[in-house]
Amino acid sequence: DTAVSQTPKYLVTQMGNDKSIKCEQNLGHDTMYWYKQDSKKFLKIMFSYNNKELIINETVPNRFSPKSPDKAHLNLHINSLELGDSAVYFCASSQEGEDAGELFFGEGSRLTVL
């Protein structure tokens, strides 16, 4: 079983559309994250959720909104897509305590905005 799974793996869409990327983890972790990797491979955190509460919200446009229906899921919704949103989006999870920060990443979702 895949520990952190994201769907879809590839997403091609037009500017102005609204899209979602889903993420699920079966590790029983307390915290989930969304990271963005741009075309230069630079990784930056976007959001994290701990026990269904948003605890980190970096300065991302409000067109991006995370939604967590339960502890095992953290979905990413993007409204009014722009060309600059093209990137690979990684979902991740981690456990609190001694292993905190050891992130388990999904395989990534490559978003292309045309």
Next chain:
Amino acid sequence: AQKVTQAQTEISVVEKEDVTLDCVYETRDTTYYLFWYKQPPSGELVFLIRRNSFDEQNEISGRYSWNFQKSTSSFNFTITASQVVDSAVYFCALSEADYGGSQGNLIFGKGTKLSVKP
């Protein structure tokens, strides 16, 4: 402000050579965590090591070793007897959080692309 610098953008070595990937960090906190992650050509991100700021002991895991020196704010990664399968982008990262959850708020360096040729 927190920052991670990986000055080596790309490194190319021949198989069986040893290679060291440099990482220099900046932080004002006394409690912080350092990480290395590997991203092979297939694209996934793989956790390699986590080190807290109070543990300066060097770590060895097989062909991998890490040298943490607070005096120079460095956390370097050495691969001994490199193999083609080591070809990947390697990221160093820093976390300043000292409470649960946001320890996963990692500040990544820009990565070093390692190519190991047969």
